[in-house]
Amino acid sequence: MAVENGENLSTKEKIVKVGAQIIVKEGLKKFTAKNIADRLGITDAAIFKHFKSMDDIILEIINKYVSQCINSAIQSIEKGRTVQEKLELLLKSHIEILEETMGAVPVLCFELSRSEDERFKGILTNFVESYKEKISQIVKEGQAEGSIRKDLDPEDVAMFFIGSIQGKVFAYVVSNKTGRIIDDADQFISMIFNGIMEKR
Amino acid sequence: MAVENGENLSTKEKIVKVGAQIIVKEGLKKFTAKNIADRLGITDAAIFKHFKSMDDIILEIINKYVSQCINSAIQSIEKGRTVQEKLELLLKSHIEILEETMGAVPVLCFELSRSEDERFKGILTNFVESYKEKISQIVKEGQAEGSIRKDLDPEDVAMFFIGSIQGKVFAYVVSNKTGRIIDDADQFISMIFNGIMEKR
DNA sequence: CCCGAGAGTTAGACATAACTAACCGATAGA
DNA sequence: TCTATCGGTTAGTTATGTCTAACTCTCGGG
Numbered sequence: 316m317a318v319e320n321g322e323n324l325s326t327k328e329k330i331v332k333v334g335a336q337i338i339v340k341e342g343l344k345k346f347t348a349k350n351i352a353d354r355l356g357i358t359d360a361a362i363f364k365h366f367k368s369m370d371d372i373i374l375e376i377i378n379k380y381v382s383q384c385i386n387s388a389i390q391s392i393e394k395g396r397t398v399q400e401k402l403e404l405l406l407k408s409h410i411e412i413l414e415e416t417m418g419a420v421p422v423l424c425f426e427l428s429r430s431e432d433e434r435f436k437g438i439l440t441n442f443v444e445s446y447k448e449k450i451s452q453i454v455k456e457g458q459a460e461g462s463i464r465k466d467l468d469p470e471d472v473a474m475f476f477i478g479s480i481q482g483k484v485f486a487y488v489v490s491n492k493t494g495r496i497i498d499d500a501d502q503f504i505s506m507i508f509n510g511i512m513e514k515r
Numbered sequence: 516m517a518v519e520n521g522e523n524l525s526t527k528e529k530i531v532k533v534g535a536q537i538i539v540k541e542g543l544k545k546f547t548a549k550n551i552a553d554r555l556g557i558t559d560a561a562i563f564k565h566f567k568s569m570d571d572i573i574l575e576i577i578n579k580y581v582s583q584c585i586n587s588a589i590q591s592i593e594k595g596r597t598v599q600e601k602l603e604l605l606l607k608s609h610i611e612i613l614e615e616t617m618g619a620v621p622v623l624c625f626e627l628s629r630s631e632d633e634r635f636k637g638i639l640t641n642f643v644e645s646y647k648e649k650i651s652q653i654v655k656e657g658q659a660e661g662s663i664r665k666d667l668d669p670e671d672v673a674m675f676f677i678g679s680i681q682g683k684v685f686a687y688v689v690s691n692k693t694g695r696i697i698d699d700a701d702q703f704i705s706m707i708f709n710g711i712m713e714k715r
Numbered sequence: 716c717c718c719g720a721g722a723g724t725t726a727g728a729c730a731t732a733a734c735t736a737a738c739c740g741a742t743a744g745a
Numbered sequence: 746t747c748t749a750t751c752g753g754t755t756a757g758t759t760a761t762g763t764c765t766a767a768c769t770c771t772c773g774g775g
Contacts, residue, residue, distance in 0.1 A: 326722075342629045344544045347762060361723055363764060399712075421685070425625065428689040429542050436691070443689050454711075464713050467702060475706050478682020485621070485681040486674045489628040489643050491636070502667060506675050510710035511654075512599075513664050526752075547732060561753055563734060717775090724769070732761080739754070745747090 327365040329355055335376045339422045339488075343430070346373075373435065377427065380419045381442050384412055392449065398457035399508075402476075405450070406504050409480055413496050418484040425481075447473045479507055527565040529555055535576045539622045539688075543630070546573075573635060577627065580619045581642050584612055588649065598657035602676075603704060605650070609680060610700050618684035618696055625681075647673045679707055 324332065333354045337346050348359035348369060366372045391408040395401030412420065424443060427435040450473035457463030463472070483503070487496040497503050524532065533554045537546050548559035548569060566572045591608040595601030612620065624643060627635040650673035657663030663672070683703070687696045697703050 340629060341631070342543060342626065344542075348764085349762075357722090358724065359762085360725080360764080364722055367764090369763070424689050425685055426542065428691070429540060431541070440689060440691065443686075462713055463711055464709075467706065467711060468699070471699070471702060472706070472711050474686045475679070475682070475703075475711065478686055479675070479679060480682070481685040482675070482678020482680070482682040485625055485685075486643075486678055489624050489640060491628070491640065499668070499671070502671060503675075506667065506672070506710070508710050508712045509664075510706070510708045511663055511667060511672050511675065512708045513662055514714055548734085549732075557752090558754065559732085560734080560755080564752055567734095569733070718773105720773095721771090722769105723771100724767100726766085726768100728763105728765080730762085733759090735758080736756090737754100738756105740752095742749105742751085744749090 326355065326357070326361075330362060330365055330372060331375050331379060334372050335380065335416070335419050335423070338373075338376070338426055339417055339419050343426050370432065370434075373427065374438075376419075377423060377435065377438055380416055380423060381438065383416075384409070384420050385442065385446070387412055388446065388449065392453065398453055398460060398462050401453050402450075402457075402508075403504060405453075406476070406480075406507070407500060410497050410500050410503075413480065413484065418487055418496055421481045421484045422488070443477070446477065450476050476507065479503075526555065526557070526561075530562060530565055530572060531575050531579060534572050535580065535616070535619050535623070538573075538576070538626055539617055539619050543626050570632065570634075573627065574638075576619075577623060577635065577638055580616055580623060581638065583616075584609070584620050585642065585646070587612055588646065592649065592653065598653055598660060598662050599708075601653050602650075602657075602708075605653075606676070606680075606704050606707070607700060610697050610703075613680065613684065613696050618687055621681045621684045622688065643677070646677065649673075650676050676707065679703075 330351055333351050334346060337350055337354075346369070348362045351372075352359040352362055362372075366375070387408040388405055391404035392401050395404045424439050428439045428443075430436065447470060451469045454463055454467075454469040454472045458465050458467075458469065483497050530551055533551050534546060537550055537554075546569070548562045551572075552559040552562055562572075566575070587608040588605055591604035592601050595604045624639050628639045628643075630636065647670060651669045654663055654667075654669040654672045658665050658667075658669065683697050
């Protein structure tokens with residue numbers, strides 16, 4: 316089975332791409348040189364012409380997807396005028412990346428933060444921590460101006476945010492679907508903002 | 516490193532227990548006969564006196580934890596009088612199991628629904644599907660009686676429910692914590708029910 | 716035109732995983 | 746008391762995974 320849209324990427328880039336694909340769709344156990352090579356129509360030995368070890372591929376995968384995620388988060392926070400708008404933009408940009416990468420970032424975080432490799436763990440827990448910190452900050456702003464419930468812990472709210480997205484990816488992966496991860500982004504955002512209960 | 520509280524379980528039960536522990540904390544890749552055996556102070560060959568294959572261990576793990584989860588869900592649905600109470604009890608029972616098993620069920624679902632083994636996938640997607648169906652049904656009730664927002668799709672609400680919990684487990688795993696998964700269950704439930712925004 | 720680098724190949728070294736076979740000691744029934 | 750079974754051992758077999766070495770082909774620059 317060949318790569319989907321293997322256009323004009325270099326072999327090195329293709330390795331990163333299908334490598335991520337494999338981790339996301341089949342798990343770390345299936346992330347092997349032979350598995351990647353087969354999909355690219357080369358031999359496993361050729362992989363090591365581009366990367367000196369399998370770990371190096373993972374490192375490249377992490378850096379690629381995580382940095383993409385952070386950058387778009389920063390951008391959307393800057394663009395938003397009100398607290399609500401900031402959070403909305405943040406969610407939307409996150410959802411966009413999710414769709415583009417088929418949920419790569421959350422799955423990678425989940426898979427690799429449990430690995431024994433301190434480098435992977437370091438980058439990823441760091442990423443989640445700083446992401447949480449950013450959202451937490453906005454939430455505090457919102458509490459100060461009265462738009463966000465004051466009885467909630469800002470960090471918990473931040474993790475609820477991140478967790479909700481992860482939950483969507485979870486559902487996507489478990490149900491074995493192939494289309495969009497989040498069909499109705501507005502409804503999803505509305506659930507996070509307003510809950511599921513009718514207002515009294 | 517020996518098993519934590521290896522009381523008076525049979526070796527077979529211990530294998531299931533540490534097997535699940537390994538999958539949850541370190542991932543499927545580390546789920547090996549030697550890894551399990553080391554923690555039990557036996558040799559890897561001894562594992563195969565109790566199970567005829569590694570897959571059989573996984574099957575036993577899945578059945579143990581998933582059936583536990585389903586049973587407690589059914590119980591709490593029956594106990595609840597109002598829709599809100601049903602959902603609350605459901606969440607609380609789910610959280611309880613989560614704490615007891617250190618997030619085993621969601622992690623197992625995530626890890627194993629991506630495996631190529633149709634047996635695992637079948638059991639797990641089935642489980643999630645029926646769980647979703649159950650919640651979905653309650654949500655529809657709630658919409659009929661006016662307690663739950665009518666503008667939301669019941670299945671989406673159900674998956675939001677399940678996903679929120681998965682999100683908590685995600686946070687727990689990524690942050691490498693060891694204590695409780697959900698510190699403040701009431702606050703968590705309140706976020707799902709009422710959202711994060713102040714009511715206007 | 717040559718030659719070196721890049722990107723492949725095959726072959727193989729080495730480690731580890733799953734499982735089997737043959738053996739062994741305790742222990743519970745007959 | 747004899748013996749079969751249970752649960753453990755050691756020592757393999759086979760398969761697979763990572764990575765290296767040595768070789769080949771192609772192609773661009775001097």
